[in-house]
Amino acid sequence: MKITSPPVQVLERDTLLFKKLENVSNFEYLMPNNLAHFSIRGTHSFSFALKGMPEIFLEKKKSIPSIELIYGAPEDKLPFILSIQLNRINEVVTQIIYTFEGNFNPVISMMVKAPITKLLETMAEKTKSL
Numbered sequence: 001m002k003i004t005s006p007p008v009q010v011l012e013r014d015t016l017l018f019k020k021l022e023n024v025s026n027f028e029y030l031m032p033n034n035l036a037h038f039s040i041r042g043t044h045s046f047s048f049a050l051k052g053m054p055e056i057f058l059e060k061k062k063s064i065p066s067i068e069l070i071y072g073a074p075e076d077k078l079p080f081i082l083s084i085q086l087n088r089i090n091e092v093v094t095q096i097i098y099t100f101e102g103n104f105n106p107v108i109s110m111m112v113k114a115p116i117t118k119l120l121e122t123m124a125e126k127t128k129s130l
Helices: 014-022 024-030 106-127
Strands: 002-004 008-010 035-042 045-050 056-064 068-072 080-088 094-102
Touching (some): 008 106, 014 024, 014 094, 024 045, 024 056, 024 106, 094 106
Antiparallel strands (some): 002 094, 008 094, 056 068
């Protein structure tokens, strides 16, 4: 299953936006209003839960400065990644796209598709004012 947010243009230099997204504490601000739980697990990891959904753990797996950040599940029980693609438009505008990829059975995919789609849309939109 692959879900991608709509591309959003952010009035921020790619280098500064990348640093903000590399700081896991900033993800609490990017979460939707139905956030039930958020905690920082380490310098490069955090967990969160939305109301009615199980807790999700993410840790930084890969980064290419000013271009891409990849967060993923720390365990392989339920493998998925959240990638954040930054595309420099000009000196002060960066386009950002959030993508979720997971290998789930059809039942799980059906259950999580709508909440994850909404989550990615919200995160992209809130990145504008991060």
